[in-house]
Amino acid sequence: MKWTKLLPFTFLLVAIWAQTHAQSFNNLPVVTQKPPLHGKHWMAITGKPLAATAGAMIFTKGGNAVDAACGMLAATCTMWDVLSWGGETQALIYNPKTKKVIAINALGVAPTGATADFFKNKGMKYPPEYGPLAAVTPGTPGGLMTILAEYGTMSLKEVLAPAMQLAEGYPIEAQTANSIEGKKDLIKQWPYSKKVFLPHLGAKREAPDAGEIFVQKDLLETLKKLVNAEQQALAKGKSRKEAIYAANDLFYRGEIAKEIARGCQEQGGLITEQDLANWKVKIEEPMMTTYKGIEVYKLQQWTQGPAMLQTLNILENFDLKSMGYNSTRYVHTLYQAMNLAFADRDFYYGDPAFGPEEPMKGLLSKEYAKERSKLINPNMNDPKIGPGDPYPFEGKANPYLDLLKNWGSASLTAPKNNATLDEKFQESFTAGTTSVEAADAEGWVVSMTPSGGWVPACIAGNTGIGMSQRMQSFVLDPKENPFNVVEPGKRPRVTLTPSLALKNGKPFLSFAKQAGDEQDQLLLQFFLNMVEFDMTVQESCEAPSFKTFQMYSTFGNHERINGGLTLNEAMPSWTRKDLGRMGYKINYQERTSGPINAIYFDWEHGSFWGGSSNHGEDYGIGW
Incomplete structure (x- = not known):
C-alpha cells in the first residue's frame, strides 16, 4: 500500500489520541498535510491561490477584512472558481463596533415569466440545470458593492484592481481549463460563451491549456465601466459610499443592465431590464x-x-x-x-x-x-x-x-x-461554489459562500458575465415544498451557507x-x-x-x-x-x-x- 493511502488513517489515530490528551495537544507537532496558517494582523483564505494573493494585496494597502473579502470575491469570480460575476453572494460579517453578526442576502430572483406553469408547459419537472432559463438575476455585483459601501474602507477602484489585472490575462489553472474542455459541447450552444471560453475553436483542444494566458476583454470593459462610474461620482463631490452605489446603479439600471437583459433574452432567457432594476441586496438578521x-x-x-x-x-x-x-x-x-x-x-x-x-x-x-x-x-x-x-x-x-x-x-x-x-x-450533490474567509486585527470578520455562473456558463451578451444556474433549486410542485415553488421575484432556497461562531461574546x-x-x-x-x-x-x-x-x-x-x-x-x-x-x-x-x-x-x-x-x-x- 502506498504511504499516501495510510495518511488519512494516521489522521484518524491522531484525532483519537487527541481526545484523551487535549490539555497538552496544541503544544505537540501538528501532523497535517498542509501547515496551519498563522497571523497577527490579518488572514485571507479562499478557493484560488491567486485570489488569496488578491486579498493579501488589499490588506497590504491598508484595507480591512471587508475590503480584502471583496477583493477575493472579485478575483474568484474573474477566475471562474466554480462561479462567476453573474452568480450570487451570501455572507456573514462580524462588526467589532457593534459586536453583532450581519447577514448579507445577495441572491438573485426568478425573472419575469418564470412560473411553475411556464416550465411545466415545456415538459420540465424542474427548471433546467444550464443555460439562460436556469438564470436568476445577478447578485454578486450588488452584493460586493453593498458590502464594500456599508462596511469597507476602500474605493471600488482599489478593490477591483486585482480582478481587473486578472481579466487582462492570467495563467489559467488546469482545473478550470479542463472543466471548460469537458463542457465545451454545452458552451458551443451560446455564442458569447463560445467567444470567451474556446480560444482554439476547431482545434483538437478548444479550451485554453493549463498555464495559458486567459484573457476576458468584455469582462474587463464591464469592470472598467463600474470603476469609471464610481470615479465620476467622486469627481462630482459624492462620498465614498455614494460613489460605490453610483456604480451599482450603472450595473442594475444603466447600460450594463440593458446589455445583460438583451444578451439573456437573445439566447432564450427571461431576465428583463425591470427585473434588474427592481432587485436589491438585503441586509438581514442571521x-x-x-x-x-x-x-x-x-x-x-x-x-x-x-x-x-x-x-x-x-x-x-x-x-x-x-x-x-x-x-x-x-x-x-x-x-x-x-x-x-x-x-x-x-x-x-x-x-x-x-x-x-x-x-x-x-x-x-x-x-x-x-x-x-x-x-x-x-x-x-x-x-x-x-x-x-x-x-x-x-x-x-x-x-x-x-x-x-x-x-x-x-x-x-x-x-x-x-x-x-x-x-x-x-x-x-457537490457541484459549485467557493468560500472566502477574512479577518483583521481591528476585529472585522467575513465569511462568504459565493456561487453561481459556473462552467458551463451562458454569458450575457457582450458583458463577459456568466449567468447564474440557480433557478434549478426551485420546485414546481407544492407537494414537494410549498415554500419553494418558483414565481417571479422570488429567491430559490439554496445550499450556500457561510458560518460564524462566537464564544464568550467574541x-x-x-x-x-x-x-x-x-x-x-x-x-x-x-x-x-x-x-x-x-x-x-x-x-x-x-x-x-x-x-x-x-x-x-x-x-x-x-x-x-x-x-x-x-x-x-x-x-x-x-x-x-x-x-x-x-x-x-x-x-x-x-x-x-x-x-x-x-x-x-x-x-x-x-x-x-x-x-x-x-x-x-x-x-x-x-x-
Whole structure:
C-alpha cells in the first residue's frame, strides 16, 4: 500500500489520541498535510491561490477584512472558481463596533415569466440545470458593492484592481481549463460563451491549456465601466459610499443592465431590464442557535444554513465525545440527526419574503429538537425519515398536514433504494461554489459562500458575465415544498451557507466550504471536530468526514439515495461492516474533508489560526 493511502488513517489515530490528551495537544507537532496558517494582523483564505494573493494585496494597502473579502470575491469570480460575476453572494460579517453578526442576502430572483406553469408547459419537472432559463438575476455585483459601501474602507477602484489585472490575462489553472474542455459541447450552444471560453475553436483542444494566458476583454470593459462610474461620482463631490452605489446603479439600471437583459433574452432567457432594476441586496438578521454555550450563526431559511443549527440542537441530546471520533455510533447518530434536519429543510425552507411564512421559530426550538432526537433508532438507518411538525412548538396549527402526510411518495423523484453512488449522482450533490474567509486585527470578520455562473456558463451578451444556474433549486410542485415553488421575484432556497461562531461574546470560528448539499454536513463535522475532539483548525479541515445522500438533492433531478453514505477510505473494516449491517449503502473516497476554509481566533495569544483542506485549490495567506 502506498504511504499516501495510510495518511488519512494516521489522521484518524491522531484525532483519537487527541481526545484523551487535549490539555497538552496544541503544544505537540501538528501532523497535517498542509501547515496551519498563522497571523497577527490579518488572514485571507479562499478557493484560488491567486485570489488569496488578491486579498493579501488589499490588506497590504491598508484595507480591512471587508475590503480584502471583496477583493477575493472579485478575483474568484474573474477566475471562474466554480462561479462567476453573474452568480450570487451570501455572507456573514462580524462588526467589532457593534459586536453583532450581519447577514448579507445577495441572491438573485426568478425573472419575469418564470412560473411553475411556464416550465411545466415545456415538459420540465424542474427548471433546467444550464443555460439562460436556469438564470436568476445577478447578485454578486450588488452584493460586493453593498458590502464594500456599508462596511469597507476602500474605493471600488482599489478593490477591483486585482480582478481587473486578472481579466487582462492570467495563467489559467488546469482545473478550470479542463472543466471548460469537458463542457465545451454545452458552451458551443451560446455564442458569447463560445467567444470567451474556446480560444482554439476547431482545434483538437478548444479550451485554453493549463498555464495559458486567459484573457476576458468584455469582462474587463464591464469592470472598467463600474470603476469609471464610481470615479465620476467622486469627481462630482459624492462620498465614498455614494460613489460605490453610483456604480451599482450603472450595473442594475444603466447600460450594463440593458446589455445583460438583451444578451439573456437573445439566447432564450427571461431576465428583463425591470427585473434588474427592481432587485436589491438585503441586509438581514442571521439565524442563531447555541451549542454548549457557543453561538453559531447562519443565514436565513432561503439557504440550507438553519439545517446545521437544527442538527446541533438535536445532537445536544447525545454525548458525542464518549462515542469516539468517527466510531460506528458517532457516524450513525450524526447521519440520523442530519437526515431529520434535512428532511425539514426539504419541506419547510424558502424565501421569507413570500408567503406562506416558514415555521422557523418552531424548527429552531430546543424542544422541537428534543422530540426529533427521540426518533433516532440507535440500531438501524431509518429510510422513512421525513419532515416533522414544528408548528405546535410556536403555538400554531400546521396548514400543510395533508402534504406532510404524503410527502416523499408521489411528487418527489423516487428515492434510489437500490442505486449505487455513481459519479454523476454525487456530482449533483457537490457541484459549485467557493468560500472566502477574512479577518483583521481591528476585529472585522467575513465569511462568504459565493456561487453561481459556473462552467458551463451562458454569458450575457457582450458583458463577459456568466449567468447564474440557480433557478434549478426551485420546485414546481407544492407537494414537494410549498415554500419553494418558483414565481417571479422570488429567491430559490439554496445550499450556500457561510458560518460564524462566537464564544464568550467574541469571534471563535469563521468557516465555510464549497460543494452543494454536502456543505452543512461537513461544516457540522468540522465544528464538532474542534468543539468535541479538541482538534486544531487545520486538523479539523483535513480530518476524514462522511456524507449522507438521504436528503433530496437541490440540483438536477432532485434525487436522493436512502442510506447512501460516503466514508473515508481510512475507516476500519469493523466500522464498515457495522454500518453495512445497519442498512447503509456505502462507497469510499480517499479524501472527504472539504474543501473547508476556516479561521480560528486564538484570544489567549492574540493571533489567528487559518485552516484549509488538503485537496482542491483552496489557499490562504496570513500576516
